[in-house]
Amino acid sequence: MESNRYDEEGRPRAEDLLFIARRDENKATEGMLTVYLGYAAGVGKTYSMLEDSLQRKREGKDVVIGYIETHDRPETNALVENFEVIPTLSIEHQNLSLREIDLDAVILRHPQIVLIDELAHTNAPGSRHVKRYQDIEELLQAGISVYTTVNIQHIESQNDAVAQIIGIRVSEIVPDAFLSNADEIRLIDVTPEELNLRLKAGKVYVKDMAEAAVQSFFRTGNLLALRQLALRYMAESTDKKMIGYMRTRAIPGPWPAAERLLVCIRPGPTAEHMVRAAYRLATRFDADLIVFSVDVNDERALSPQERSWINQALETGRRLGGKIVRYRGNDVADEILRYARRSNVSMIMLGKPHGLDIFSSPVYRVIRQSHGIDVHLYEPKGKSIYIPLKKQIPLFFTAEYVISLVIIAAVVGINFFLREYIGPSNLLIIQLIPVLVSAFFFRRRVALFTAGLSILIFDFLFVEPYYTFTIHDWEYFIAFVGYITIAFIISNLATRLRHLLPQILKSEAEVEATSGLSRELVEAKTQQDIFKTLANQMHNFGPGLFAVLTPSPSGLQIGAGDTDYPLHDKEKAIAQWAYENGQIAGAGTDNLPAGKGYYIPIKTHRMIFGIMAFTFDKPDEALIPENKEIFETMAFLGALALELL
Known part of the structure; x- marks a missing residue:
């Protein structure tokens, strides 16, 4: 029998207590690690580290500098003058003099806090450790607290994502396991626009280097993507600390670190009200808002009033800061569930069905199949909205069925004319034409209806004994099964094609409008x-x-x-x-x-x-x-x- 998360209500398990005890025992003899995280050079990691350290010094802490890179920035140089600097070692390598931390000197001096810049640095050959983070590990074990800096592109788990963004694989990396043991990670963040202004002002690199950096690394797209990675990494780090907090207090969980609300709307007078209600709910849960709409038929099938309702609702969602997603598909519930799972949606808001609509509404399918997702049902406030009866009754017999019937009738007429000249096997091939047409152009249920009706008519009129549904030749039965299979396969493929093509064309237009514009703007x-x-x-x-x-x-x-x-x-x-x-x-x-x-x-x-x-x-x-x-x-x-x- 699987044990419960907690042996007794309000008390942590023995394994959790052992984990906490071992962690506290290690921390009792080790120094504290504080990491200043940024997404690019120039965001202010070193400056913030020095400012915080100056405050610690004013509080009476013994703070020294073990290694610092100011890049000759005047403001940073001015802060460095407030601290004792332990001289670095000079190591000669290939006619270059490389500066490295003097570990022995720092340990001998044994300050309470030592500042060490550029955590991801690879040490010169002949150093005690290959990597600088290994130097820091030794200092922490010696009971010295360390303040250090690193950019998101140097964290091992982010290496592939960064390579995809900037087109270059960063070789100097820090293991995530090292950072997971940090006592505190402080995100140093500025907007890409502010960073580019610093770059132009010469606060990051000298002028010639700054111009080259803008053309290569400091492009706005790169900075936005790297900043997003840093923010996400910080959120994950905070979430891990939250779980640790829960373990020490035996709080059952986990608590969700982020929420995402998907509000699903369709053309109607309450669509805009529903979006506003979803916005209020998203604000209450501090959730991201996604406004989702599925066009079941061609958009031209909507009346002008319906188009106005849906566009106004989507516009309201966009104005409120929500993400707008509009799909085309044949099955509303499938599209909602597919998008929700792919986008890590935690909540779905749907309109409460009314009248006879409850028998065909996709709401109940979403409720049944949305495992792990909260579902909220929206009810319009105030005066109830009148829904015409024809809107409540599912419209099963549409123009698609009429067209299919016309094609079946035409093919039956042709087969009546030809049955004196060709055999039943060839007649069966001709009878397949309505199935192929409806499977390719119409919805799945129309294709299956056409296949079934064609089978019955062919069996009744063209298979001996005539004018009965009895089948003496089982080869025809196999052919009839093939009818259904072909209709189902072609209909599935055609449905997917009809769904994907508009999305592909829309994506191509968006990509061309943004990436094409970006290319021309660069030139x-x-x-x-x-x-x-x-x-x-x-x-x-x-x-x-x-x-x-x-x-x-x-x-x-x-x-x-x-x-x-x-x-x-x-x-x-x-x-x-x-x-x-x-x-x-x-x-x-x-x-x-x-x-x-x-x-x-x-x-x-x-x-x-x-x-x-x-x-x-x-x-x-x-x-x-x-x-x-x-x-x-x-x-x-x-x-x-x-x-x-």
């Missing part, structure tokens, strides 16, 4: 080149007029794009408001929506460079939430490129 040499690049990319989202508006003494003017853009007084006033307030405005927004154009500021957190102006011929089709996210990404990438000039 741009002047502000005007960047404006022209943005204007050219804006034409890819539908027919209309597009321009980049730039500031001038007389107000905004057309800097690139279509010179006949309708920038009359009303549109110019809306664009000017967007520029002055740094907010999106115009058609399809909550800010001055009476305008015809859609205006996005080209801005970073520091300044605004201009406005991207869109006037689509069919704004309802172009200004959908997915496209708006792409537009904002384009504007942000353009602003970053302008800031780096």
Whole structure:
């Protein structure tokens, strides 16, 4: 019989107590390890370590420097002057003089805290240890506490991810086991924009090196990805400490470290209300919000009102900071569950089914199959929403069935005409045509319906004895089984193809809009080149007029794009408001929506460079939430490129 997590309620197991006792025994004689973690050079790891150490010194602690790399940064050099520095060893290797920690001198001096920069460093040949973290292990065992620094790319578990991001595999790495024993990991974080400003100001590298670094390593995409890795690593480290805390207090768990809420909406008058309710729930649980919609049929099958409902709900979710996901598929429940499992969703919000809809709603399938995921059912507040009876009754007999019946009737007529000239085996092949057509073009249940009906009709009309369902020749029975199998296989393949193609085309459009734009922005040499690049990319989202508006003494003017853009007084006033307030405005927004154009500021957190102006011929089709996210990404990438000039 498997033992319970706890022998008695409120008391930890003996193994947990033994683990705690051994850990405390080791820590009683060892020094404390504090690691300052960053995602790139220049975020301020060494400076923060020195500042904290200066505070420890003011508190009466004995603090010395065992090894420091200031890179001649004036502010860092000024802090170093406050500490005793133990001279480093000088080791000659291939006509180079390499500085390394003098371990014996540090141990002999035996301070309470020693500062050692660049944890991932590989020691010079002939040193006592191959790696610097091994030097630190010896100091910790000697009872000396250590403050040290490291970047995320040097942690062993992150090595593959970093190589994929920057295209270079980092050779100097630190084992995760070493960092897991750290008493404290402090994340030193700045935005990529602030880091690039430091780089330009010469606070990270000298000018020539800084320019080369921006072109190679310090690209915004690289920095964003590395920063995300550092934040995730820090979250995982915190989660491990939380589990340790739980073990010492016999708290059953585990506690979830992060939550992700998936709200599933469909076209209807309550869709937007449901998104807002999901946002409130996500805020309460401190969860990430994902707004998810599945288009079961072709989007053109939706009425204008239904399209308005779904787009408005998605736009509300995007405005509230949620991630927008829109799929096409034949089975709503399958799509919800597939996405939830793949995206590590912890909660799902669904609309509560009403009326006769409860018999066909995907809600119950999601509830039954969403193992390990909390499910919340949303009920509209206030006056109940009237649902027409035809919306409650599942529509099984659709146009697809009618078309299949017409094709079956046509093939039966052809076989009646040919049965005097060809044998039953060839007639059976002709009878397969409706099955193939419906399996390829229609839903699975339509294909199976067509296959079954075709079998019955063929058996009744063309297999002896005629006009009965009796089968004397079992070869026909095998053929009939083949009918069903072929219909099922082709329908599955066709369904997957119909589902994947729109997603692939959408992904290609998004990738081209962002990666293609990024490539062109890198090659741009002047502000005007960047404006022209943005204007050219804006034409890819539908027919209309597009321009980049730039500031001038007389107000905004057309800097690139279509010179006949309708920038009359009303549109110019809306664009000017967007520029002055740094907010999106115009058609399809909550800010001055009476305008015809859609205006996005080209801005970073520091300044605004201009406005991207869109006037689509069919704004309802172009200004959908997915496209708006792409537009904002384009504007942000353009602003970053302008800031780096």
